[in-house]
Amino acid sequence: MLRLSLGLVTVFAFSVIIFSTFSFLPGDFATEILGQSATKSAVKALRAELGLDKPPVTRYFDWLGNVFQGDFGSSFSGRSKVQGDQGDRSREVVGLIVPRLKNTLFLTGVAAMLAIPLSLILGISAALYRNSYYDRSATGVSLVTVSSPEFFTAYIFILLLATLFPVFPTISNVDEASTLAERFYRTALPVFTLTLITMGHMMRMTRSAIINILSSEYIEMAKLSGASRYEVIVKHALPNAWAPISQVIAINLAYMLIGSVVVEYVFNYQGIGRLMVGSVYNRDLPVVQACALIFASTYVILNLIADLIGIISNPRLLYPK
Amino acid sequence: MTLNKSKELLLEMKNIHIDGFSDERWHKILKGVDLTLHRGEILGLIGESGAGKSTMGKAAMGYTQPGCKIIKGEINFNGIDLAKLTEFEKRKIWGTKISYVAQSAAASFNPAHRLMDQTISAANRLKINPTDVLKKDAVQLYESLQLPDAENIGDRYPHQVSGGQLQRIMTAMAMSPRPELIIFDEPTTALDVTTQVEVLSAMRSIVDKFNTAAIYITHDLAVVAQMADRIKVLRYGEEVEEAETRDMLSNPKEEYTKSLWSVRSLIKPEETNEDYMLSIKNIDAAYGSSKVLHNVSIDIPKGKTVAIVGESGSGKSTTARVITGLLPQLKGEIIFDGKKLSPKLEQRSKEELRRIQIIFQMPDTAMNPRQTVDEIIGRPIEFYQGIKGKEREAKVIELLKMIELDETFLDRLPSELSGGQKQRICIARALAANPDLIICDEVTSALDQIVQEGILKLLQKLQKELGVTYIFITHDIATVKAISDEIVVMYQGEVVEQGLKSKILNPPYPDYTELLLSSVPEMDPDWLTNLLNKRSS
Numbered sequence: 001m002l003r004l005s006l007g008l009v010t011v012f013a014f015s016v017i018i019f020s021t022f023s024f025l026p027g028d029f030a031t032e033i034l035g036q037s038a039t040k041s042a043v044k045a046l047r048a049e050l051g052l053d054k055p056p057v058t059r060y061f062d063w064l065g066n067v068f069q070g071d072f073g074s075s076f077s078g079r080s081k082v083q084g085d086q087g088d089r090s091r092e093v094v095g096l097i098v099p100r101l102k103n104t105l106f107l108t109g110v111a112a113m114l115a116i117p118l119s120l121i122l123g124i125s126a127a128l129y130r131n132s133y134y135d136r137s138a139t140g141v142s143l144v145t146v147s148s149p150e151f152f153t154a155y156i157f158i159l160l161l162a163t164l165f166p167v168f169p170t171i172s173n174v175d176e177a178s179t180l181a182e183r184f185y186r187t188a189l190p191v192f193t194l195t196l197i198t199m200g201h202m203m204r205m206t207r208s209a210i211i212n213i214l215s216s217e218y219i220e221m222a223k224l225s226g227a228s229r230y231e232v233i234v235k236h237a238l239p240n241a242w243a244p245i246s247q248v249i250a251i252n253l254a255y256m257l258i259g260s261v262v263v264e265y266v267f268n269y270q271g272i273g274r275l276m277v278g279s280v281y282n283r284d285l286p287v288v289q290a291c292a293l294i295f296a297s298t299y300v301i302l303n304l305i306a307d308l309i310g311i312i313s314n315p316r317l318l319y320p321k
Numbered sequence: 322m323t324l325n326k327s328k329e330l331l332l333e334m335k336n337i338h339i340d341g342f343s344d345e346r347w348h349k350i351l352k353g354v355d356l357t358l359h360r361g362e363i364l365g366l367i368g369e370s371g372a373g374k375s376t377m378g379k380a381a382m383g384y385t386q387p388g389c390k391i392i393k394g395e396i397n398f399n400g401i402d403l404a405k406l407t408e409f410e411k412r413k414i415w416g417t418k419i420s421y422v423a424q425s426a427a428a429s430f431n432p433a434h435r436l437m438d439q440t441i442s443a444a445n446r447l448k449i450n451p452t453d454v455l456k457k458d459a460v461q462l463y464e465s466l467q468l469p470d471a472e473n474i475g476d477r478y479p480h481q482v483s484g485g486q487l488q489r490i491m492t493a494m495a496m497s498p499r500p501e502l503i504i505f506d507e508p509t510t511a512l513d514v515t516t517q518v519e520v521l522s523a524m525r526s527i528v529d530k531f532n533t534a535a536i537y538i539t540h541d542l543a544v545v546a547q548m549a550d551r552i553k554v555l556r557y558g559e560e561v562e563e564a565e566t567r568d569m570l571s572n573p574k575e576e577y578t579k580s581l582w583s584v585r586s587l588i589k590p591e592e593t594n595e596d597y598m599l600s601i602k603n604i605d606a607a608y609g610s611s612k613v614l615h616n617v618s619i620d621i622p623k624g625k626t627v628a629i630v631g632e633s634g635s636g637k638s639t640t641a642r643v644i645t646g647l648l649p650q651l652k653g654e655i656i657f658d659g660k661k662l663s664p665k666l667e668q669r670s671k672e673e674l675r676r677i678q679i680i681f682q683m684p685d686t687a688m689n690p691r692q693t694v695d696e697i698i699g700r701p702i703e704f705y706q707g708i709k710g711k712e713r714e715a716k717v718i719e720l721l722k723m724i725e726l727d728e729t730f731l732d733r734l735p736s737e738l739s740g741g742q743k744q745r746i747c748i749a750r751a752l753a754a755n756p757d758l759i760i761c762d763e764v765t766s767a768l769d770q771i772v773q774e775g776i777l778k779l780l781q782k783l784q785k786e787l788g789v790t791y792i793f794i795t796h797d798i799a800t801v802k803a804i805s806d807e808i809v810v811m812y813q814g815e816v817v818e819q820g821l822k823s824k825i826l827n828p829p830y831p832d833y834t835e836l837l838l839s840s841v842p843e844m845d846p847d848w849l850t851n852l853l854n855k856r857s858s
Contacts, residue, residue, distance in 0.1 A: 217428040224384060225416030225443040225494075239433035315478040316432060 007300040014296040072290040104271035111194035119199045123206025142200030154193045154266040172269040190267045198252040205248040209241040243310035250306035254299045332358040337394035352558045361532040365549030369769035373558040378504045378538045416443035420495035424507040426487035430479035437475025444498035462493040466523040485516035505537045513632035514840040543842035547849040591806045591822045594622035598790040604653035615814045626791040628805035636814040637794045675705040678751035682763035684743035688735045695731040701753040720749045741772035760792045798841040
């Protein structure tokens with residue numbers, strides 16, 4: 001319960017930070033849209049229409065109040081410029097974000113489903129055959145993938161799997177009409193990229209969490225009671241490693257979501273990351289705020305889940321004395 | 322202990338050499354030790370830390386710890402040479418034909434699994450009996466080991482039962498597949514004396530019941546005397562001597578064996594003093610919401626030694642924390658040399674801090690591993706007495722001489738010292754403040770018998786020379802006999818009694834003191850049997 005309220009506080013603090021950073025950026029939506037040559041009165045009129053003339057604190061609380069009612073406001077950029085034509089063509093932020101959020105969740109979801117089991121299997125087997133050639137090459141390769149930036153990995157994939165051997169498309173444009181198979185095919189390269197950049201970290205942490213536990217006395221005891229190598233790792237070490245492993249998975253899923261900002265841009269994928277970058281460019285505050293809030297809450301929720309797994313997997317916390 | 326045991330050979334280890342890798346090079350741990358064991362026989366393996374007794378015990382299973390290897394030797398178990406088997410083949414013997422009981426039960430159980438599952442896991446691997454039969458058998462084992470609520474205790478997790486109970490459950494686990502040999506590796510060292518008696522008697526009766534052979538490893542001669550038919554003494558990886566238990570105790574041949582229980586012969590005439598260095602009155606203290614001290618009052622006479630004894634959890638160390646101000650008391654007052662001390666450390670003057678010093682149990686963790694001996698001892702001299710430069714150095718050397726070391730130690734790091742030397746440096750550090758009262762918190766319990774004796778003698782000598790007052794916290798009655806003038810017995814956060822050593826150690830006793838004193842193992846091999854008979858009657 002305490003964790004939950006702490007999480008809420010974090011999200012709240014985050015929204016304040018996002019909001020205030022925007023006030024420090026030079027220019028606002030009005031100057032950006034009307035250009036350098038706009039007259040002062042035109043800028044003033046647009047500001048009044050968008051509510052930008054009010055003091056930041058008032059604007060923040062107006063916005064916050066609406067968010068609690070599920071209303072993230074309207075995007076600035078879709079707004080009609082004709083007076084009296086009340087918001088027919090203006091785009092609601094929610095309507096703008098939801099389909100893109102679905103796309104991003106699809107992308108990261110598929111990548112997570114690929115990356116988590118793979119890195120667990122690789123990490124456990126590397127611990128099982130510690131210091132073997134397999135272990136060394138797995139940890140070595142994972143270090144390379146962790147240290148390469150995601151756009152670099154993405155371009156390597158494009159070079160290999162789209163240009164040299166044209167298996168997958170470079171542009172991952174999907175829409176409502178795309179079938180599931182089509183979606184898998186089109187998102188293959190971004191999925192690979194996200195998988196690769198997060199897998200290394202998860203695999204290495206799984207390996208080291210297990211190896212850490214292998215030096216405990218109860219592991220020696222398990223060996224002396226005749227447990228096989230596999231049994232020692234899976235039955236005796238792994239159950240005690242869930243807490244650190246779930247933490248690192250949470251961090252990486254969050255990282256994946258953030259990494260999708262770059263990856264979506266590279267592959268021109270209609271996700272929330274791309275939307276956010278575009279909106280920052282336009283100073284489209286309502287959209288950016290909503291996106292940032294989504295990122296922040298995902299992060300908090302993932303960490304909460306990891307904590308929960310840590311508690312469930314530890315009898316000492318689950319069954320106090 | 323039945324004397325007419327079969328003479329059928331079970332285990333024969335010949336000329337065992339084992340090397341271990343540490344500090345970038347190979348060391349010899351065992352240098353050609355032989356060992357024979359017959360069916361149903363219990364062999365005691367004793368020696369100080371580093372003697373190689375644990376390594377020998379594990380080698381009896383054909384196992385060496387990571388970083389160790391068997392160089393030479395045969396380990397014939399039932400006619401099979403374990404040294405020649407592969408890991409895979411050895412696993413079929415481990416846990417089922419030979420099982421192992423480790424020192425620290427709390428660390429040796431997997432925290433993630435229920436006790437019952439761990440108890441029967443090895444027997445389960447044999448696939449002879451179905452799980453429910455094994456579970457029934459385990460409950461019976463729990464019962465014969467006198468575990469409370471034997472029916473359900475297996476459903477708990479390791480953290481939910483006490484250390485003494487865990488140790489007995491581990492014995493049940495070792496016994497579950499009915500092995501031919503059990504290795505007990507210091508199984509009671511981490512337990513309180515009163516718990517130790519229960520565990521020892523439970524282990525002995527169950528080993529007797531199934532006529533299982535055992536190797537019992539310990540550093541405590543009195544404990545091994547209760548358990549073993551034969552005793553083998555190891556030192557520096559070599560055998561010192563071996564004899565039947567009774568012969569060994571009545572007539573040890575080697576000087577070294579005799580020295581093993583010399584600390585028990587150290588005796589100090591008691592004296593007291595009406596002038597108190599420190600009085601604590603009606604102290605209550607708590608960690609968070611759990612209260613650990615209840616109305617504790619103790620008087621410490623000037624220039625004398627007061628020993629505070631009790632089991633773990635009795636509040637001995639908490640009392641020390643209250644006196645030093647690390648844990649402010651909730652109620653009551655501390656009078657030091659006629660003046661009231663403020664409960665909080667921050668509110669005490671530098672002078673008050675200087676006059677009370679503490680020495681901890683673990684010298685390894687009590688010193689900064691990156692500071693040299695010179696820095697460790699020199700800092701309190703500078704801090705409390707403001708002495709610097711040449712004078713400071715002279716003072717450090719003087720202190721080193723006082724603790725029977727010399728100036729060659731000045732530039733050494735703690736890692737370059739032996740356990741006994743480290744504890745001496747800690748004593749010198751306490752003395753560097755020129756204190757009136759030193760609290761010794763289990764200062765000898767991490768040390769070997771012979772080293773213990775040296776430290777205790779040193780502390781006595783320093784008291785004679787400097788007139789310093791000691792509060793000596795310990796659970797070891799032999800140490801208490803050796804050093805104290807007065808004794809305070811504590812139990813569950815309360816003082817049971819306080820008085821002169823002769824009064825406390827002689828009847829009539831209050832119930833708890835009686836239990837505590839009678840639980841201290843004696844050299845007599847019949848001690849445990851007699852004690853159990855006496856208690857049951």
